[in-house]
Amino acid sequence: MKGRMVVLAALLGAWVVCFAAADGSWLKKVPQADRTRVNPFAGKPDAVAAGENLFRNNCAKCHGANAEGKGSRPSLKSERLAAATDGEIAWLIKNGQMYKGMPSWGGLPEQERWQIVTYLRSLNPPAEGGQK
Amino acid sequence: MHTSSRRCFRHFSVRIAVLLALLGFAVTSWRRAEAQQEPPYFVTYSSVMEEPGNLEIENQNISAAPKNARAFFAPTVEFEYGITAWWTAEAYVQGQATQFDSSMFTGFRFESRFRPLPHEYWINPVIYVEYEDVNAGDKSFLEVTGNTSIATLAVPNALLRKEVERSLEEKLILSSNVKGWNLSENFISEKALNESEAWEFGYALAASRPLSLKGSAKECTFCRQNFAAGVEFFGGLGTSDSFGISRTEQYLAPTIALNTPRGLTYKFSPEFGLNDNSVGVLWRFGVSYEIQQFRDWFRRTK
Numbered sequence: 001m002k003g004r005m006v007v008l009a010a011l012l013g014a015w016v017v018c019f020a021a022a023d024g025s026w027l028k029k030v031p032q033a034d035r036t037r038v039n040p041f042a043g044k045p046d047a048v049a050a051g052e053n054l055f056r057n058n059c060a061k062c063h064g065a066n067a068e069g070k071g072s073r074p075s076l077k078s079e080r081l082a083a084a085t086d087g088e089i090a091w092l093i094k095n096g097q098m099y100k101g102m103p104s105w106g107g108l109p110e111q112e113r114w115q116i117v118t119y120l121r122s123l124n125p126p127a128e129g130g131q132k
Numbered sequence: 133m134h135t136s137s138r139r140c141f142r143h144f145s146v147r148i149a150v151l152l153a154l155l156g157f158a159v160t161s162w163r164r165a166e167a168q169q170e171p172p173y174f175v176t177y178s179s180v181m182e183e184p185g186n187l188e189i190e191n192q193n194i195s196a197a198p199k200n201a202r203a204f205f206a207p208t209v210e211f212e213y214g215i216t217a218w219w220t221a222e223a224y225v226q227g228q229a230t231q232f233d234s235s236m237f238t239g240f241r242f243e244s245r246f247r248p249l250p251h252e253y254w255i256n257p258v259i260y261v262e263y264e265d266v267n268a269g270d271k272s273f274l275e276v277t278g279n280t281s282i283a284t285l286a287v288p289n290a291l292l293r294k295e296v297e298r299s300l301e302e303k304l305i306l307s308s309n310v311k312g313w314n315l316s317e318n319f320i321s322e323k324a325l326n327e328s329e330a331w332e333f334g335y336a337l338a339a340s341r342p343l344s345l346k347g348s349a350k351e352c353t354f355c356r357q358n359f360a361a362g363v364e365f366f367g368g369l370g371t372s373d374s375f376g377i378s379r380t381e382q383y384l385a386p387t388i389a390l391n392t393p394r395g396l397t398y399k400f401s402p403e404f405g406l407n408d409n410s411v412g413v414l415w416r417f418g419v420s421y422e423i424q425q426f427r428d429w430f431r432r433t434k
Binding site (some may be wrong): 046047049050051053054057058061062070071094095096097098099100101102103104105106107108109110111112115 | 218309
């Protein structure tokens with residue numbers, strides 16, 4: 001009986017962790033200075049293409065070739081990302097959410113991270129009324 | 133006798149090189165996997181962890197012809213797995229072949245690296261703990277600690293294989309990413325568990341940068357963003373009984389890596405000895421391949 005309870009608790013814990021990974025709680029942690037940063041490549045078609053290559057090279061293994069998500073790893077085509085600012089997305093890529101499975105990509109050069117943001121923005125056009 | 137031993141040694145090295153080249157070619161032709169953000173270091177660790185669920189297999193080899201000792205070739209195979217985004221585990225197996233002597237398995241190591249802080253900072257600390265079970269014939273130079281000298285390289289393998297050291301090694305890894313540069317510093321301590329020896333200390337410092345900081349709009353293998361160049365500086369710092377660098381090995385090593393868009397990374401580094409205790413030049417080359425989301429192989433839902 002005790003063993004079953006432990007297994008049940010472990011499964012519940014794993015479910016909570018997986019669910020929490022996509023709950024958007026990271027948005028609250030982004031400092032204001034990062035939130036308002038401007039993407040130097042915004043809207044540039046070359047940067048979208050470069051960002052797509054970088055996405056395939058670094059992100060697709062977890063988030064799917066077309067950013068559709070894989071298993072418990074969230075889709076990157078979402079209303080939440082459409083509503084997020086470029087600065088917020090850039091912050092998430094740089095810092096990750098280490099306790100929820102998303103590694104830090106601070107080792108990628110900053111310009112490459114912005115190119116990935118540009119590609120993600122092309123998949124998630126800003127919500128009506130522009131970015132918040 | 134000497135001619136046949138030399139031929140044997142050369143054949144062994146050539147076979148390993150051909151095997152690696154074939155393996156590299158096969159994997160390159162196999163399927164698209166991907167590049168990574170790892171700096172081009174052999175000895176120094178940075179704060180980059182293996183991504184959760186990925187398994188990286190690396191073969192790194194070192195070869196040298198030290199003064200007053202026999203030439204050697206020492207391969208190490210590493211298996212690195214990302215358990216979580218903040219915990220990476222690694223296993224090593226290693227061996228060596230010495231000219232006019234013999235080849236042997238020298239031992240194994242298990243290590244874990246932990247990133248204790250949740251975000252990216254100016255300096256990112258990583259805690260490293262390793263258990264080693266290697267004999268004195270180890271010529272892998274995966275790190276340099278304590279008081280060592282090239283004189284030990286002249287001792288025959290038959291004697292070296294009898295002396296097995298089981299030790300615990302700890303490293304404090306500090307790493308920063310600034311304007312495309314990676315700067316990493318490792319502080320090493322090591323204590324033998326099966327012998328009453330003093331604590332041994334060492335260090336490794338490194339800096340590197342990709343040749344281009346921007347990604348290319350076209351897919352390419354040999355474009356500048358896939359190359360990274362850097363320099364490593366590492367050596368011993370003596371022991372708790374005799375701290376200092378006077379009886380230690382010290383090396384300076386320019387290093388270069390190519391991260392191909394197929395998940396293969398090639399690294400090369402000549403490492404130059406800086407004092408009389410050090411080998412003149414250590415030639416190091418490595419190839420690694422990352423199996424993406426290895427853990428998905430064992431999951432029903434992918």
